Amino acid sequence: ETGVTQSPTHLIKTRGQQVTLRCSSQSGHNTVSWYQQALGQGPQFIFQYYREEENGRGNFPPRFSGLQFPNYSSELNVNALELDDSALYLCASSYRTGETSEQYFGPGTRLTVT
Amino acid sequence: AQSVTQLGSHVSVSEGALVLLRCNYSSSVPPYLFWYVQYPNQGLQLLLKYTSAATLVKGINGFEAEFKKSETSFHLTKPSAHMSDAAEYFCAVSARGSYIPTFGRGTSLIVHP
Numbered sequence: 001e002t003g004v005t006q007s008p009t010h011l012i013k014t015r016g017q018q019v020t021l022r023c024s025s026q027s028g029h030n031t032v033s034w035y036q037q038a039l040g041q042g043p044q045f046i047f048q049y050y051r052e053e054e055n056g057r058g059n060f061p062p063r064f065s066g067l068q069f070p071n072y073s074s075e076l077n078v079n080a081l082e083l084d085d086s087a088l089y090l091c092a093s094s095y096r097t098g099e100t101s102e103q104y105f106g107p108g109t110r111l112t113v114t
Numbered sequence: 115a116q117s118v119t120q121l122g123s124h125v126s127v128s129e130g131a132l133v134l135l136r137c138n139y140s141s142s143v144p145p146y147l148f149w150y151v152q153y154p155n156q157g158l159q160l161l162l163k164y165t166s167a168a169t170l171v172k173g174i175n176g177f178e179a180e181f182k183k184s185e186t187s188f189h190l191t192k193p194s195a196h197m198s199d200a201a202e203y204f205c206a207v208s209a210r211g212s213y214i215p216t217f218g219r220g221t222s223l224i225v226h227p
Contacts, residue, residue, distance in 0.1 A: 004157070031213060033213075033214065035217075040123075040219075040220075041219055041220070042204050042206075042217035042218050042219045042220050043158070043204070043217045044217075045214055045215075045216070048213065048214055050213075055213075056213075056214050090157055090158065092157075092158075094213065096213060101213055102160055102163065103158075103160070103215070104160075105150075105157030105158040105159070106157050107155070107156050107157045108156075108157050
């Protein structure tokens with residue numbers, strides 16, 4: 001069973017640029033969530049996709065956008081990067097069943113904005 | 115809205131000592147509760163979860179947590195700390211029917227030899 005993978009591992013961008021982060025869900029999972037984890041903080045929910053539809057969004061501006069593909073891989077796009085966007089970005093996949101589902105996290109992408 | 119508060123950003127114990135990491139939740143109805151561990155430069159790994167079955171939940175690596183509704187708490191314990199337990203621990207809550215957990219700020223567990 002392949003776990004959740006993310007690419008790239010690290011990324012350095014300049015303020016104002018755009019970035020795309022990628023996630024490959026665990027096999028059989030139909031839901032993917034993205035989180036932003038600033039240094040010394042807990043993960044903050046950005047949004048979630050279920051069967052290619054956005055299914056919930058946290059308190060993040062529209063310049064944070066995403067996609068989920070038919071093979072359940074996913075992308076997080078961030079436009080007009082700001083210095084405060086520097087963080088670890090985590091992807092988590094799950095399979096919905098019952099009233100809750102266990103999330104499996106990838107190792108994250110460390111984004112640095114200069 | 116659900117929220118969790120983790121008391122203590124850092125907890126320091128000696129190897130072999132009891133580990134106690136505190137988590138209090140806020141929810142209008144009994145929620146689902148989770149503990150995750152994060153090792154340096156890694157993603158989060160689920161330790162255990164409470165989903166309204168037994169109030170004492172056993173997880174991986176010898177950890178367990180007890181759901182106490184009267185205290186709105188879900189503290190994480192381990193009888194004897196190992197050096198390998200040094201990591202960041204996150205408590206999380208989600209409402210029934212929600213697939214989106216809310217995480218606490220985390221507690222860094224430091225284990226001294």
